Amino acid sequence: MTTTTTTLAFRLGTPDWERRYPVLIGETTVIGAVFRWHRDWLTLTSEGEHNLGRPEKGRRGVPQAAAQAAAAQVATEYAAGRITAMSLTDVTAAVPVLDGDVPLLHPRMPETPRNVETAQQVMTALAVHRWKPYTGFPGSDNPWWQECELCGWQGPRYWSHQRGRNGELPSTHRHPASAQFGAPAGCVGDTKVRELIAAYGQ
Ligand SMILES: [Zn+2]
Incomplete structure (x- = not known):
């Protein structure tokens, strides 16, 4: 699955257990990842996590379309030189290891x-x-x-x-x-x- 922007072609890799899709250019250059968190889509790049908010109407409930749209933003950032390539390990969610007590809330969950x-x-x-x-x-x-x-x-x-x-x-x-x-x-x-x-x- 390849999508062309005005500047470069990118593709989504195989999602990890957290359903994060690596964003790749060419065969092996990883430029970030995209993933859904509740109703929002987030990007993970060399500049950290960025919340894009909810996908446009036609892309809601269509994870592939929403992932493609989010990945296009990563590719645009990369083409503009605002982010740098990463390793696949950098963007892949590691399997958690138990280390003492588990907190009540995931770090991304506000403590309301x-x-x-x-x-x-x-x-x-x-x-x-x-x-x-x-x-x-x-x-x-x-x-x-x-x-x-x-x-x-x-x-x-x-x-x-x-x-x-x-x-x-x-x-x-x-x-x-x-x-x-x-x-x-x-x-x-x-x-x-x-x-x-x-x-x-x-
Ligand atoms: Zn069992």
Whole structure:
């Protein structure tokens, strides 16, 4: 997928676990990354993070179009000499490593009373359902690195998908299958999940 601006052609690379798309020129020159955070799109370049706000109407709900539009801005900055190339590692979200207590909120989440209250409720629900978060609460619709305490699986989860719908309990199909974490069938199976998590009752 290549888009041409007046000055240079860029393309989006493969998104990482946080759904950040690297922005590339040619085969290997990385000039930044673009990603969605709640309803906004952000760019990450040698000048740091920059919030572009919500995409134009026709591009909302069409992540590829919104990503292309954000990437075009990065390419324009690069062509103008306002940013410099980076390494792919610089723009790729590292897998978080647990190091002591996890903060309540993700660093990008403002510490408003509402966010604090929501995060406390979510953290309590995660503990009940045996999930270990590796970072603070990023909001319901942003990828959140977690570990399944039933089988050891790790990966990004979205709270909006994890919580039960309409006040019901979450699905016992907790996460995708993964040979890497010894969970070939996707966690430990419905019966065991119900045994191990008291909230499901008997
Ligand atoms: Zn599991």
